[in-house]
Amino acid sequence: MAPSFNDENSLFNFVVKEGNGVKGLVDLGLTEVPDRYIQPPHHRINKKQAAGSHENLIIDLSEFDGPNHEQVVKAIAHASETLGFFQVVNHGVPLELLESL
Incomplete structure (x- = not known):
C-alpha cells in the first residue's frame, strides 16, 4: 500500500x-x-478557450534576436502564464538533433 x-x-x-x-x-x-x-478550479486553464487560440500556441523564435525581441518575450510569457504550454518554430535546433532525442 x-x-x-x-x-x-x-x-x-x-x-x-x-x-x-x-x-x-x-x-x-x-x-x-x-x-x-x-490547482484550484478558478486557476485552471480553460481548455475550450485555449483550443480556440492556436495562434497563441505557436511562437516564432526567428525574431528573438531582432527588433521584435520584446514581442517574442511577451508571447512566451503570455502563453506560459495563461495556457501553460506552447510550440516554438524557427528555433534553429537541427532536425537530426530533435530526432535523436
Missing part, C-alpha cells in the same frame, strides 16, 4: 528535502495526487 502524505511537511520533506521529486511519489505507487499539486 502506498503511503499517504496528509500533512504538508511530510510531503515537502519527501519531495524536496530528501530529493525524491514528484517522480518519487509515482515510484511509491501513489494512486491519488496530493492536494498540494491540484
Whole structure:
C-alpha cells in the first residue's frame, strides 16, 4: 500500500528535502495526487478557450534576436502564464538533433 502524505511537511520533506521529486511519489505507487499539486478550479486553464487560440500556441523564435525581441518575450510569457504550454518554430535546433532525442 502506498503511503499517504496528509500533512504538508511530510510531503515537502519527501519531495524536496530528501530529493525524491514528484517522480518519487509515482515510484511509491501513489494512486491519488496530493492536494498540494491540484490547482484550484478558478486557476485552471480553460481548455475550450485555449483550443480556440492556436495562434497563441505557436511562437516564432526567428525574431528573438531582432527588433521584435520584446514581442517574442511577451508571447512566451503570455502563453506560459495563461495556457501553460506552447510550440516554438524557427528555433534553429537541427532536425537530426530533435530526432535523436
